[in-house]
Amino acid sequence: MAVVLAVDAGTTGVRSLAVDESGRVVASRYQEFPQYFPRPGWVEHDAEEIWQAVAGTLADLVAGLRLPVAAVGLAVQRETTVVWDRREDRPLHRAIVWQDRRTAGACERLEQEGHLAMIRARTGLVLDPYFSATKLAWLLGEGGVTAGPDTAFGTIDSWLIWRLSGGRAHVTDPSNASRTMLFDIARRAWDDELTGLFGVPASMLPQLGPSSGRLARTADGVVPGLAGGIPVSGVAGDQQAALFGQACFEPGMTKNTYGTGSFVLMNVGREPPPPTDGLLTSVAWSLGDLSADHTAYALEGAVFVTGAAVQWLRDGLGLISESAQIGPLAASVADTGGAYFVPALTGLGSPWWDPHARGTMVGLTRGVGRAQLARAVVEAMAFQTADVVVTMGRASGHGISELRIDGGASVMDLLLQLQADVTGIPVRRAAVTETTALGAAFLAGLAEGVWGSLDDLAGLWTDSAVAVPAADRTAVTTAYEGWSRAVARARHWA
Secondary structure, three states, rough: OEEEEEEEOOOOOOEEEEOOOOOEEOOOEEEOOOOOOOOOOEEEEEHHHHHHHHHHHHHHHOOOOOEEEEEEEEEEOOOOOEEOOOOOOOOOOOEEOOOOOOHHHHHHHHHHOHHHHHHHHOOOOOOOOOOOOHHHHHHHHOOOOOOOEEEEEHHHHHHHHHHHHHOOOEEEEEEHHHHOOOOEEEOOOOOOHHHHHOOOHHHHEEEEEOOOOEEEOOOOOOOOOOOOOOEEEEEEEEHHEEEEEEEOOOOOOOOEEEEEOEEEEEEEOOOOOOOOOEEEEEEEEEOOOOOHEEEEEEEEOOOOOOHHHHHHHHHHHOOOHHHHHHHHHHHOOOOOOOEEEEEEEEOOOOOOOOOOOOOOOEOOOOOHHHHHHHHHHHHHHHHHHHHHHHHHHHOOOOOOOOOEEEOOHHOOOHHHHHHHHOOOOOEEEEOOOOOHHHHHHHHHHHHOOOOOOOHHOOOOOOOOEOOOOOOOOHHHHHHHHHHHHHHHHHHHHO
């Protein structure tokens, strides 16, 4: 018996798991790290603090293990942009987080200059501050970073592999690369026209490797108690990792992860579909190599704020003292009293892609209290997901027969039932809610022979609960119509 170590380096914290050959999580550690908001709409992380959280959780994890470690897998927050000095092994600026909106003006200028159609066709993305390219261009301009021979760019996966390998490997995989806006998803390669457009020297870019395959080895001493020479053999963006962890291996299979944001992904097979309004196309994963035969693509709807709204209720407004209180408080009332919350705290993602929208609470009366506000936040999670699922079902050509869900908020039975009612399809909650980390473990273990095939992995997936749509969905349909009106208000705030 052996275990695979999986690191889920998310937006607000790091979770490290040990997964055995049966797919069971045998140990887990978690550590938050600080968030920085230097200006309205700006969101930053200290990449060194993220590394320390990774090293700390891994050290605690391996200290209690009695089984050998077969491999390490990484799932990471995507688009967050890190630049560092290879020689001095230090970040050159705080990382600019995927939620950051400082480059909204740059995106608008690029669209006005006529670059959107090429970018959309080449990358599967839209011109939005969400993605890495404009963040990196800002760092190399207003951010004051000089692109010298030792200057490296990477998303969080590249930075962590660099540190785990002791500075020997500067690498990424197609799932993360496809979120940078510098990557041709059809050719599965960095694109010279795009790097030229954004002023990114090729010398800064990481090498490309598969999502499941040996990318590096751990170096001695970088993590206390973790031996050197362990293969780092799995890496994916957190949402693609969750799709893999949910065993969505066939075209049409769909999942939603309720994390800091919510992300609905559908496996659409080996060919990237044409650009679809309101949705993104990304590489889901490449297994073993970067060839078309070993690559899967995903349609994606990205919702920027779901769990982050709970954190805001806790830390910003003080309405709850712990995030776990949101479910029971929301379930203590039958409805919101007519209140709607649109959590456009960093703009709106899919299917609207409106960076200027702002968070909005409408329909307030004196009958609306803490519980009603909590329920409005939970309902917003379900309604935002429904906006994406409706768009995805129309665009994909695949009927969505069920939605597999995971992430922290998925533990709420209220959310599970609301999601089934508003979408009109069964919703299945994974038995292992941390499927992002589980997907990283599966990718790494598949590469190292811990599991022999996708069929083996599919056999490990189970659900813990299923919600089917209620027979009478009148109330939720009416509420969803009210939500749509509230979204229109949020979009016209400016």
